[in-house]
Amino acid sequence: MPEEKKISMAVIRRLPRYFRYLHDLLKLDIKRISSRELSERMCITASQIRQDLNCFGGFGQQGYGYNVESLYNEISRILGVDKRFTCIIVGAGNMGTALANYENFKKRGFDIVAIFDVDPAKIGGKINGIDIYSMDTLEDFVKQHKVDIAMLTVPNRTITEVAEKVTSVGIKGIWNFSPHELRLGEDVVVENVHLSDSLMVLGYRLRSKGY
């Protein structure tokens, strides 16, 4: 995707949000929207929206606004929502179980094909129809199935070891639910889910309203 090289990660990180809003607008059969209306709905400044959307071509027209469908299609293309990723969950605890039951991932192109754990009581079971395997079989599984992403929901004390294990068998994408920053190879892509960050922003916003 050489033409996307110049889009900054800050813009990329906002694209899923544009994608969701535009998807909602399409469902409501709204054909066009001004940056101002989009701004009000998304709570992003209109100038930020114009700047973001200019990054990947001029879809806005003065006095007309944005064509919702074109913009949605273009953002979908950049995000690659038609692509499919094969995912595994490592850690069949509560968070792992919650993820295995999350219906939205499949819609977005992420297929969870297996769950791994070390607990003999869990191995051999299923969550939402997905088999739970022993960590000992991970390497063989990855040899037989191309796995793009490992969703790591293991206890904090084992996260480093588990992350090293999954990358050593060739998995390149890590979705990390632990608060630890993982330092893995240059060729590994890590996205961290820091739930506390969102909660701290909520706390800030409550305080700034005087609650």
Next chain:
Amino acid sequence: MPEEKKISMAVIRRLPRYFRYLHDLLKLDIKRISSRELSERMCITASQIRQDLNCFGGFGQQGYGYNVESLYNEISRILGVDKRFTCIIVGAGNMGTALANYENFKKRGFDIVAIFDVDPAKIGGKINGIDIYSMDTLEDFVKQHKVDIAMLTVPNRTITEVAEKVTSVGIKGIWNFSPHELRLGEDVVVENVHLSDSLMVLGYRLRSKGY
């Protein structure tokens, strides 16, 4: 906090990340850091860092960099990490259970004092020592305890009803784990956790590396 009014939400949303990195630096006994080093660690451009940190006073000195402790203290003050928030979880499913077991929240000032559910099999039980109550008792509970935040981990089909219920009894902060955008009163603060967004960014980054 009138002096913080001019800090944009985009900057505020990055503050928890600065907070975490600076906290790690302090633990490593690192006293100062240049915007360039911080940039490399955080994968944010140095100019973005300078711009962000300039928003709340000039802590950087040419040729010296940032004093880690001052910067950490200032960001802590803005984020209000010394403040405590009383929280409840609504929905004792897997995500609710995962949150109730998440040790980091308390450290960041968020005390989970009760869990609510509608399932008679769960009501009366405990998760991580926290009592599970019937939704029918929510109003009375909130009258007796000041509750700042409701963490909503209920099924999608009930999210709107539950959000209306918790705000009708006076809770002003909503941490929403459903993919639905909640439209509540102007006086209610909603933070949405869109797990798929982070996963979509991971997918984008994998594709842009050619995997």
